[in-house]
Amino acid sequence: MDNITTLKEQLQQKGYKFTTQRRATLDAIVENEGKHMTPEEIYEQVKKKYPEIGLATIYRTLQLLEEMDVIYRLDFDDGKTRYELNHHNEDHQHHHLICIKCGKVIEVKEDFLERLERLVEEDYGFDITDHMLKFFGYCSECRNSQNENE
Ligand SMILES: [Zn+2]
Ligand SMILES: [Zn+2]
Ligand SMILES: [Zn+2]
Numbered sequence: 001m002d003n004i005t006t007l008k009e010q011l012q013q014k015g016y017k018f019t020t021q022r023r024a025t026l027d028a029i030v031e032n033e034g035k036h037m038t039p040e041e042i043y044e045q046v047k048k049k050y051p052e053i054g055l056a057t058i059y060r061t062l063q064l065l066e067e068m069d070v071i072y073r074l075d076f077d078d079g080k081t082r083y084e085l086n087h088h089n090e091d092h093q094h095h096h097l098i099c100i101k102c103g104k105v106i107e108v109k110e111d112f113l114e115r116l117e118r119l120v121e122e123d124y125g126f127d128i129t130d131h132m133l134k135f136f137g138y139c140s141e142c143r144n145s146q147n148e149n150e
Contacts, residue, residue, distance in 0.1 A: 004030075007070050016064070021046075021053050025061040029071060029085055036074055036082040036096075036105050076105065076134065092130045099139035101146075106139065 007026055008018045016022075028045035029037065037045075043058045062083055065071045074082040076098045097106040117128045138146065 007065070007068065010068050010070070014068070020050065021057050022061055022064070024050050024053060025058060026065065026070065029065075029083060033085060034107065036076075036084050038080045038082050042083070077136070078103065093132065095133045095135070097135045097137065097139070099142055100136050101138055101142040104139050104141075108135075 004023070004026065007022075011018050011022065024046045025042060028042050032041075032045065035041075039058055039062055040055070042062070043053075043055045046053050046058060062071065066073055066083070069086055071083045072086050072093065074084060074096070076082065076096065078098075095108040095111065097108060099105075113131055113133065117131065120126055121128055
C-alpha cells in the first residue's frame with residue numbers, strides 16, 4: 001500500500017515509530033475510503049482488531065497523521081470532525097455535497113472553479129493558492145421521498 005509506505009518513511013524521518021496504533025488507525029481510514037469518518041467511527045473500526053487501543057490514543061494518532069499531511073480534517077458544519085485520506089495526486093481537496101436531511105456525503109469529481117479563480121485574481125489582485133467548497137442540500141434519495149410526501 002502506497003500510503004502505508006509513505007507514512008512509514010515520513011514517521012521515521014521525523015523520529016517517530018510506526019507503532020501498531022498508528023498503523024491500525026491509518027488502516028481503518030484506508031479501508032473505509034470515501035466514508036469521511038469521525039474519530040469515534042475510526043475508533044469503532046480499530047477496536048474490532050485492537051480492543052486495547054483507546055479513544056484518546058486515536059485522537060492523538062489522528063492529530064499526528066494530520067500534522068504529517070497523511071490525512072486531512074473535514075468540517076461539514078454538523079458539529080463533527082471528520083477525516084479523510086490525503087491523496088497527494090490531487091491538486092487540492094475535492095469538493096463535497098452534504099445532504100442536510102440524511103447526512104450523506106457525496107464527492108464531486110469535477111472542479112469548476114479554475115475560471116472563477118482567474119476572475120478573482122484579476123479583479124482583486126489576489127494570488128489564490130487553494131479554495132474550499134461545500135454544497136448543502138438534499139440528495140437524490142431525499143429529494144424523491146420529499147416529492148412522494150407532497
Ligand atoms: Zn439525503
Ligand atoms: Zn471526500
Ligand atoms: Zn476545487
